[in-house]
Amino acid sequence: MTKEHAMRWTKEGRSTHSRKFLNIVVHSSLSPELLIDEFNKLSITTGCRRFNLFIIGDESAKSLESVREIILSNHIYTISVYVLSEEQLKAFSREICIGETVFLSPMHTGYLKEICGD
Amino acid sequence: MFEVVLTTDRTMMSNHHGKEFLGFMATGPPIGMPEWLWTMLAAPRVKVDKYGRPIEAPYGMRKIESILLDAGFNVAIIDPDHLHKHLNTLKVLMLSHHDYFAYGPPSSEWWSLTGLEPLNRRSFTKLMNSHVIRKAKEKGVKIIAGGPAAWQWLYELELMDKWGVDTVVDGEGEKIVVDLVQRALNNEPLPRYVYVGVEDSPSIEEIPVIKGASVNGLVEIMRGCPRGCRFCSVTLRPLRFIPLEKILAEIEINLEAGLKGIILHSEDVLLYHADGVKPRPEPVIKLHTEVLSKLGNKRHLAWSHASLSAIKYAEENYKLVSKLMNEMILNEYRTYLGVEVGIETGSPRLAREIMVAKSKPYPPEMWPEIVEDAFKIMHENKIIPAATVILGLPGETTDDVVKTVELIERLKPYRSIIVPMFFVPMGALKKNKWFMRDQLRHEHIDAMIKMYEHTVYWAEDIIRFYMKSPIYWPLRVILKYFLAYVRRNVNKYRGKLEEMIKK
Numbered sequence: 001m002t003k004e005h006a007m008r009w010t011k012e013g014r015s016t017h018s019r020k021f022l023n024i025v026v027h028s029s030l031s032p033e034l035l036i037d038e039f040n041k042l043s044i045t046t047g048c049r050r051f052n053l054f055i056i057g058d059e060s061a062k063s064l065e066s067v068r069e070i071i072l073s074n075h076i077y078t079i080s081v082y083v084l085s086e087e088q089l090k091a092f093s094r095e096i097c098i099g100e101t102v103f104l105s106p107m108h109t110g111y112l113k114e115i116c117g118d
Numbered sequence: 119m120f121e122v123v124l125t126t127d128r129t130m131m132s133n134h135h136g137k138e139f140l141g142f143m144a145t146g147p148p149i150g151m152p153e154w155l156w157t158m159l160a161a162p163r164v165k166v167d168k169y170g171r172p173i174e175a176p177y178g179m180r181k182i183e184s185i186l187l188d189a190g191f192n193v194a195i196i197d198p199d200h201l202h203k204h205l206n207t208l209k210v211l212m213l214s215h216h217d218y219f220a221y222g223p224p225s226s227e228w229w230s231l232t233g234l235e236p237l238n239r240r241s242f243t244k245l246m247n248s249h250v251i252r253k254a255k256e257k258g259v260k261i262i263a264g265g266p267a268a269w270q271w272l273y274e275l276e277l278m279d280k281w282g283v284d285t286v287v288d289g290e291g292e293k294i295v296v297d298l299v300q301r302a303l304n305n306e307p308l309p310r311y312v313y314v315g316v317e318d319s320p321s322i323e324e325i326p327v328i329k330g331a332s333v334n335g336l337v338e339i340m341r342g343c344p345r346g347c348r349f350c351s352v353t354l355r356p357l358r359f360i361p362l363e364k365i366l367a368e369i370e371i372n373l374e375a376g377l378k379g380i381i382l383h384s385e386d387v388l389l390y391h392a393d394g395v396k397p398r399p400e401p402v403i404k405l406h407t408e409v410l411s412k413l414g415n416k417r418h419l420a421w422s423h424a425s426l427s428a429i430k431y432a433e434e435n436y437k438l439v440s441k442l443m444n445e446m447i448l449n450e451y452r453t454y455l456g457v458e459v460g461i462e463t464g465s466p467r468l469a470r471e472i473m474v475a476k477s478k479p480y481p482p483e484m485w486p487e488i489v490e491d492a493f494k495i496m497h498e499n500k501i502i503p504a505a506t507v508i509l510g511l512p513g514e515t516t517d518d519v520v521k522t523v524e525l526i527e528r529l530k531p532y533r534s535i536i537v538p539m540f541f542v543p544m545g546a547l548k549k550n551k552w553f554m555r556d557q558l559r560h561e562h563i564d565a566m567i568k569m570y571e572h573t574v575y576w577a578e579d580i581i582r583f584y585m586k587s588p589i590y591w592p593l594r595v596i597l598k599y600f601l602a603y604v605r606r607n608v609n610k611y612r613g614k615l616e617e618m619i620k621k
Contacts, residue, residue, distance in 0.1 A: 049315060049317050050315070050317075050318070064275050065272070065275070067311060068272040068273075071272070078312075078317065079311075079312070081310050081311040082307060082308075083310045091306065092307070
């Protein structure tokens with residue numbers, strides 16, 4: 001992960017959710033290569049096997065093609081891919097605030113405050 | 119009237135006249151006859167009740183239906199011709215398929231060879247464009263697609279959008295489907311794609327007993343496979359043995375629905391409660407004793423798959439195959455047993471590369487001998503195998519194909535069908551590319567012709583076994599006509615392929 005990535009670990013998240021799902025929030029404009037690369041790094045560094053991948057933006061087809069590459073690379077992960085708008089992401093505030101969440105697109109780090117508050 | 123409906127197109131929602139192998143015709147394009155006749159032959163309509171619920175439905179859909187019923191949903195499997203009856207109440211439409219877009223084996227091969235779109239793809243496209251499904255989408259019905267071919271949607275993202283498929287589930291669905299359907303009913307955001315990894319595979323306790331009959335009485339006795347062949351997706355799933363009481367309960371459900379026989383489904387029937395890859399006679403005999411006592415004398419029995427190495431090992435060490443066949447299965451009414459087996463290659467080198475454990479407990483160097491011995495054992499015990507050979511495996515050399523041709527020649531004395539399949543990127547080899555006709559070499563054509571000659575040589579004899587009853591005589595006539603058509607045209611087609619290679 002690069003320094004720009006914001007990661008939120010809450011006490012509650014560690015105790016109840018950290019072993020369940022890792023949320024990854026990414027903008028659909030992120031290049032497929034970078035998404036695949038970051039996903040692979042995250043799976044190794046966290047040891048996590050279950051992911052919610054939230055793709056924000058309208059280039060969903062491109063993002064899903066990246067997902068295809070991720071799935072082709074392995075068969076051990078459970079991955080739920082959501083393609084949605086910034087507004088719709090708020091429906092997942094519980095998962096994002098309580099669990100472990102990684103924002104792969106730096107521009108979205110502000111969401112954390114917006115979605116989860118201080 | 120149902121809120122949650124599971125359905126699929128006609129090529130899947132059919133019992134194929136009670137003859138599973140006829141269903142494979144749906145993987146090809148109509149050849150030598152009109153599409154309606156080809157469809158009638160491969161996938162006739164099934165019997166339904168007044169709501170359009172089929173008496174027999176695909177097994178995987180029965181599993182999902184069972185879980186949703188247990189969770190209290192108002193759910194049913196509905197025949198595609200009867201979906202309109204539920205349009206007013208429908209909120210979630212669930213689809214399943216073995217080969218939505220004909221990208222799997224052997225559909226992709228027939229498509230590549232003939233240049234014609236296979237029936238299964240045509241039929242599914244027709245279903246998705248049908249008035250009733252378009253109307254359902256207009257009403258805001260959520261569509262969830264799953265089944266063994268779910269992976270194909272990632273290659274058809276535009277169709278996913280065009281047809282309004284909200285979610286695709288790739289993998290074993292038992293543990294996630296209830297939550298997913300609940301979310302759809304609550305109008306909550308749905309994931310576009312869910313890939314279910316091995317750690318989320320259901321345990322034995324979490325796999326439910328079906329609540330309605332399955333197509334041709336298929337009943338799962340194992341899930342997953344220990345052999346780890348690199349071209350296969352089943353080996354990505356953990357191995358689980360279904361307890362005998364669950365198997366018998368599912369047989370009971372099928373027999374109550376009036377089915378005339380059952381198919382024991384496993385990637386390797388003889389490995390039921392095996393010691394690794396070595397068959398153990400006791401559990402296999404117990405399984406067959408219990409199953410046959412439920413079936414009685416007149417109902418038929420088939421195995422979905424068996425491995426050639428297990429057949430050889432079981433017979434040579436325990437005389438298990440001859441005991442099962444001659445002392446238990448065969449009688450006046452059950453005169454043969456059908457099973458699918460995988461040869462895949464005649465090359466020990468390639469066998470070591472891509473399916474090192476398929477020959478176990480024997481070494482891969484013995485693979486051609488294992489195949490030949492197992493075919494002999496099956497022939498002598500009236501087991502009729504439908505075997506597959508994969509052409510175009512990654513790393514395949516000309517010498518590998520030549521060895522495959524030589525092996526097929528040696529199998530000539532044994533009653534069987536041998537079908538060539540073009541490599542499809544699945545399992546651990548899924549990052550590779552499809553094998554297509556522009557990659558064919560002369561040796562591939564020789565191999566295909568050898569398999570064709572072998573299959574045609576035995577086909578008429580097998581049809582006599584397979585379609586003995588007078589009710590199948592009209593089908594026999596059509597199949598014989600088809601065989602004659604193929605015989606007339608095969609040389610012409612060979613010439614075309616040879617020309618293509620020259621170019």
